[in-house]
Amino acid sequence: MPTILVTGAGGQLGFELMRALAPLGTVHAPARAQFDLESPERMRAWLDRVRPDLIVNAAAYTAVDRAESETAHAWAINATAPEVLARWAGEHDAAMVQFSTDYVFDGRAERPYVEMDTAGTQMVYGASKLAGEEAVLADCPRALVLRVSWLYSAFGNNFLHTILRLALERPVLKIVDDQVGAPTSTQLVADTTAHLLRTLLSAGNHAPWGVYHLTAGGEVSWHGFASHIVRELEFTGVKLACTAGNVQPIPSSAWPTPAVRPLNSRLCCDKLTGQFGLNLPHWSHGVSYALAQLQRSGALRVRRWAHGARGD
Numbered sequence: 001m002p003t004i005l006v007t008g009a010g011g012q013l014g015f016e017l018m019r020a021l022a023p024l025g026t027v028h029a030p031a032r033a034q035f036d037l038e039s040p041e042r043m044r045a046w047l048d049r050v051r052p053d054l055i056v057n058a059a060a061y062t063a064v065d066r067a068e069s070e071t072a073h074a075w076a077i078n079a080t081a082p083e084v085l086a087r088w089a090g091e092h093d094a095a096m097v098q099f100s101t102d103y104v105f106d107g108r109a110e111r112p113y114v115e116m117d118t119a120g121t122q123m124v125y126g127a128s129k130l131a132g133e134e135a136v137l138a139d140c141p142r143a144l145v146l147r148v149s150w151l152y153s154a155f156g157n158n159f160l161h162t163i164l165r166l167a168l169e170r171p172v173l174k175i176v177d178d179q180v181g182a183p184t185s186t187q188l189v190a191d192t193t194a195h196l197l198r199t200l201l202s203a204g205n206h207a208p209w210g211v212y213h214l215t216a217g218g219e220v221s222w223h224g225f226a227s228h229i230v231r232e233l234e235f236t237g238v239k240l241a242c243t244a245g246n247v248q249p250i251p252s253s254a255w256p257t258p259a260v261r262p263l264n265s266r267l268c269c270d271k272l273t274g275q276f277g278l279n280l281p282h283w284s285h286g287v288s289y290a291l292a293q294l295q296r297s298g299a300l301r302v303r304r305w306a307h308g309a310r311g312d
């Protein structure tokens with residue numbers, strides 16, 4: 001049974017990976033105090049002690065705007081730490097998975113990006129993630145780099161939860177309409193990662209490790225995504241301050257941010273679906289599932305009651 005290290009298990013993707021990778025081996029998910037990505041010595045000491053056969057790095061500095069002013073911090077976690085992990089993996093014949101992002105691209109292309117396209121991001125977060133990818137590919141012969149986009153889940157801090165909170169509080173939401181991508185559930189990423197690893201780890205010397213794009217199917221703007229979430233919430237009976245009709249589109253220029261996001265965040269996943277014989281479901285499936293999870297967990301019921309209790 002392989003020994004598997006999952007970093008960032010407290011994050012939205014790491015949480016799902018612990019579940020999805022459990023059938024593949026013994027999963028270790030050390031807390032930050034034991035495995036701090038800003039402490040190469042501590043990481044190496046842990047690796048030398050536990051000697052994982054597979055390193056799955058889901059930890060990252062993900063504060064995209066703050067990265068513009070915390071460059072060294074972002075770079076240490078997103079670029080240097082993956083290099084340390086990959087070097088250890090390469091030296092000990094371990095395999096490694098590194099997660100990356102659509103934000104490595106500048107978004108000027110007029111079609112979905114393929115893996116071989118030149119990454120030309122100007123933002124610190126994207127550049128640090130790109131440096132992480134490059135280090136992992138250079139130092140670990142059995143490395144899988146998965147570029148994912150617009151992650152959300154029923155748990156964690158993400159766009160779905162932001163829209164849920166804002167729709168409860170505000171009668172009108174103004175959401176950017178000129179950035180297009182594929183909202184992707186962490187469950188889809190985690191389950192697909194497990195499937196890819198099962199194939200790659202049993203394929204021997206000719207296993208097709210490398211860079212792949214992994215997102216849900218279809219595409220939508222942030223505004224379309226937000227409108228969809230509010231519409232679905234309306235069906236659940238949650239009492240909202242905002243209706244789907246009051247989710248208004250605005251251009252990116254009306255919502256300036258320190259990090260300039262790509263307008264085109266679309267990633268072509270043909271390489272992955274062709275190589276591994278997979279179907280990537282439409283993004284809306286994952287949203288319905290995440291909202292159903294929230295409803296079944298009672299989280300939406302509590303919100304309905306809390307809202308009603310204020311006399312709305």
Ligand SMILES: NC(=O)c1ccc[n+]([C@@H]2O[C@H](COP(=O)([O-])OP(=O)(O)OC[C@H]3O[C@@H](n4cnc5c(N)ncnc54)[C@H](OP(=O)(O)O)[C@@H]3O)[C@@H](O)[C@H]2O)c1
Nearest residue numbers: 008010011012013036037038059060062099101148150151
């Ligand atoms: N979120 C998105 O929309 C998105 C889009 C494209 C790509 N990605 C990529 O997908 C991966 C997973 O993202 P996510 O959304 O799951 O991120 P997340 O929810 O922000 O989780 C990040 C995790 O990294 C951990 N971490 C941060 N700094 C650390 C350090 N110095 N030492 C140890 N752990 C540290 C955090 O620990 P704490 O819990 O202690 O803070 C947290 O558990 C990342 O590689 C990210 O770049 C994300």
